[in-house]
Amino acid sequence: MLEAKNITIRFGGLTAVNNVSMQVRPGQITALIGPNGAGKTTLFNCISGVYVPNEGEVILDGEHLEGKMGYKINAAGISRTYQVINLFWNMTVLENVLVGMHSRLTATFWDSLFHTKKKREEEKQIVEKAHEWLKFVGLDEYANDRAGSLSYGKQRLLEIVRGLASEPKVILLDEPAAGMNTTEKAELDVLLQRILKMGYTILVVEHDMKLIMNISDYIYVLCQGSLLAEGTPAEIQNNPDVIAAYLGGDE
Amino acid sequence: MQTFLTLLISGLVIGGIYGLIALGYSLIYRASGLMSFAQGDMVTLGAYLGIFYYVWLGLPILVALVLTFITAFLFGMALERGVIRTLLKKNVIPIYIVLATIAVSYIIQNLAQAVFGSTTQWFPQVFPVANLTLFGVTNQTEAYASFVISIILMIALHLFMTKTKFGTAMRGSAMDPLAAESCGINTSLSTGITWGLAASIASLAGMMLGPMYGVFTTLGSTIGRKGFAGAVVGGYGNMYGAMIGGLLLGLAETFVAGYIDGTYKNQIAYIILIVFLFVKPTGIFNEKAIQDV
Numbered sequence: 135m136l137e138a139k140n141i142t143i144r145f146g147g148l149t150a151v152n153n154v155s156m157q158v159r160p161g162q163i164t165a166l167i168g169p170n171g172a173g174k175t176t177l178f179n180c181i182s183g184v185y186v187p188n189e190g191e192v193i194l195d196g197e198h199l200e201g202k203m204g205y206k207i208n209a210a211g212i213s214r215t216y217q218v219i220n221l222f223w224n225m226t227v228l229e230n231v232l233v234g235m236h237s238r239l240t241a242t243f244w245d246s247l248f249h250t251k252k253k254r255e256e257e258k259q260i261v262e263k264a265h266e267w268l269k270f271v272g273l274d275e276y277a278n279d280r281a282g283s284l285s286y287g288k289q290r291l292l293e294i295v296r297g298l299a300s301e302p303k304v305i306l307l308d309e310p311a312a313g314m315n316t317t318e319k320a321e322l323d324v325l326l327q328r329i330l331k332m333g334y335t336i337l338v339v340e341h342d343m344k345l346i347m348n349i350s351d352y353i354y355v356l357c358q359g360s361l362l363a364e365g366t367p368a369e370i371q372n373n374p375d376v377i378a379a380y381l382g383g384d385e
Numbered sequence: 386m387q388t389f390l391t392l393l394i395s396g397l398v399i400g401g402i403y404g405l406i407a408l409g410y411s412l413i414y415r416a417s418g419l420m421s422f423a424q425g426d427m428v429t430l431g432a433y434l435g436i437f438y439y440v441w442l443g444l445p446i447l448v449a450l451v452l453t454f455i456t457a458f459l460f461g462m463a464l465e466r467g468v469i470r471t472l473l474k475k476n477v478i479p480i481y482i483v484l485a486t487i488a489v490s491y492i493i494q495n496l497a498q499a500v501f502g503s504t505t506q507w508f509p510q511v512f513p514v515a516n517l518t519l520f521g522v523t524n525q526t527e528a529y530a531s532f533v534i535s536i537i538l539m540i541a542l543h544l545f546m547t548k549t550k551f552g553t554a555m556r557g558s559a560m561d562p563l564a565a566e567s568c569g570i571n572t573s574l575s576t577g578i579t580w581g582l583a584a585s586i587a588s589l590a591g592m593m594l595g596p597m598y599g600v601f602t603t604l605g606s607t608i609g610r611k612g613f614a615g616a617v618v619g620g621y622g623n624m625y626g627a628m629i630g631g632l633l634l635g636l637a638e639t640f641v642a643g644y645i646d647g648t649y650k651n652q653i654a655y656i657i658l659i660v661f662l663f664v665k666p667t668g669i670f671n672e673k674a675i676q677d678v
Contacts, residue, residue: 204572205566213569216564216567223560234568237568237570238569300568
């Protein structure tokens with residue numbers, strides 16, 4: 135459904151991602167792994183519109199997305215979280231989810247201005263829906279707290295649920311387990327399965343190998359900007375190139 | 386007591402106008418992290434637009450008000466789209482963009498001079514009654530109207546920013562553009578709208594100043610500085626702080642003029658400002674609140 139074809143991006147003389155192709159299949163968890171600096175987040179940024187790739191195509195269900203603005207890519211059905219959490223810190227937890235629904239709202243400026251029936255009904259619906267999303271990740275009791283006051287692990291959950299609130303076709307998670315403790319990681323494992331069951335598709339970048347091997351259906355391994363290997367978790371675990379890359383590269 | 390009331394009302398009237406201008410500075414800072422020297426000239430622009438629509442074209446005052454608002458909005462947005470964005474795309478450091486706003490400021494002033502001449506123009510009386518007496522204080526009717534309009538505009542802006550999807554989108558873009566973009570918000574458009582709004586609010590302030598001060602090409606650059614001071618006193622970047630800071634500055638300078646000395650009112654008001662900054666460098670609304678709205 136989501137396909138990145140021959141993506142290349144250069145920053146000055148440095149080729150950060152070199153001719154990488156990958157496919158995300160519907161209803162699966164696809165993972166992107168690799169040592170630090172391999173270009174995982176850069177590739178994510180090319181897909182979600184933060185960067186424009188120098189070459190290559192990003193296709194979602196037949197629609198070309200490369201080079202489009204981030205908000206258009208979100209409207210097309212891709213949402214994401216960030217490695218460094220990007221919440222609206224000074225809005226409430228609930229407001230963060232409401233902003234996440236932005237691209238799915240239909241009330242116009244004039245509806246808001248005149249507070250029409252359409253606007254009032256839509257508003258009631260989306261607030262209810264936002265509470266449902268918060269219950270889904272167990273954050274509803276914090277709905278009216280400032281997003282910045284949540285613990286680190288809960289901020290991650292909020293960012294994920296804000297991404298889901300736009301009801302994307304694919305959600306991109308950039309290191310969702312970073313900074314989480316063991317309990318939170320175990321919960322994340324369960325949460326990702328539940329998201330999958332709701333019919334969403336997940337593309338995830340993660341460093342935690344145990345988590346990745348547990349949850350992924352298919353794995354792509356990046357190393358120094360290029361695709362090193364791809365396959366099922368079992369295949370990746372036994373791939374000598376991957377083992378070499380993780381144990382210390384060229385030596 | 387009578388003197389006190391007179392000064393209080395005059396202070397609130399001019400303070401309301403400072404507050405509106407301060408709002409513009411704060412909006413721009415929230416959206417782009419920049420200070421625009423052209424903000425004061427939006428006041429001048431508004432005053433001349435008012436003359437253009439109301440006197441030259443002879444339109445009803447309310448129509449002139451709305452048209453001024455719209456024209457200034459488009460102008461503010463064009464400034465952001467045309468000048469600010471172009472420079473941002475070239476990745477210059479912010480101070481270059483601030484310099485560009487100084488350039489725009491002079492361009493507006495000289496353009497106004499070219500079109501309307503360098504003599505002060507008088508904005509004709511708007512209301513059938515020239516003066517109005519409230520609480521035993523007689524003042525120009527336009528002055529009272531200006532205070533009412535200032536308050537209405539502030540409340541409207543508050544509702545727009547907190548209750549509408551567009552306002553929330555604008556707050557989101559200001560807080561975290563990257564996250565806003567991936568929530569489907571067109572951050573570039575919302576920055577443009579913010580600059581447009583800042584210009585419209587200032588333009589209305591200018592239109593209200595017209596009947597009280599007369600209209601001249603440097604009207605806004607002096608008053609704009611006061612508005613900037615108001616924004617800083619309130620806590621730069623905070624919407625509510627800007628309104629309150631503007632009101633406070635207006636009251637301070639009016640009371641100084643009334644009780645101490647009119648000739649040195651600016652000097653004394655600005656000494657108060659500097660002392661205030663020593664005591665409370667974050668403005669009235671503290672750091673946390675500054676990030677808030």
